[in-house]
Amino acid sequence: MTCSDCGATIPMDDVEISHPVQRDIRTRGDIMIRRRGSVTSERLECKDLRCYGLLETSVKARGDIILRTSGTLLGALECRRLLVEKGSDITFLNEVHAAHIEIHARVTGALVSSGSLLIGATGAVNGDVTASSVAIEPGGELNGAMNIVRAKPAP
16 A cells, blocks of 8 residues: 555554564554563554564554553553553553543553543553543552543534
8 A cells, every 4th residue: 555645555464473583564554562572663553553572663553452461561551442451561752642542551651642532440550641521440550640631523
């Protein structure tokens, strides 16, 4: 497929990573990083991302990012929906931006949602959160500032 903005060819393939990869990845398909897989690069672009391994890159996903991993994620994350699954323990060094965020594990870092942010019963956020609405289920924790912002009206 050819990008309408720059004319570059963009693959449509789904990508599965089960070993260390040290290059940028751009696809309109989905990416799965297995437990032994890792991506170390400048940029990763995809539709949906499911990560059980290690990310040392900035990620821009047009769809969902689902994380079930432990460690420090070095790059910025931007997506429509972020889900951090139970069993994870993640430190984000850069702000995370998503339309909707769900946290069901331990997360450290700044989270910014243009819509809703949910901290589940098994979730704990150590850092500031910004969203249009924030919900914390019984048992969930927030150790940081909570900033509620108004939704921008549609043009």
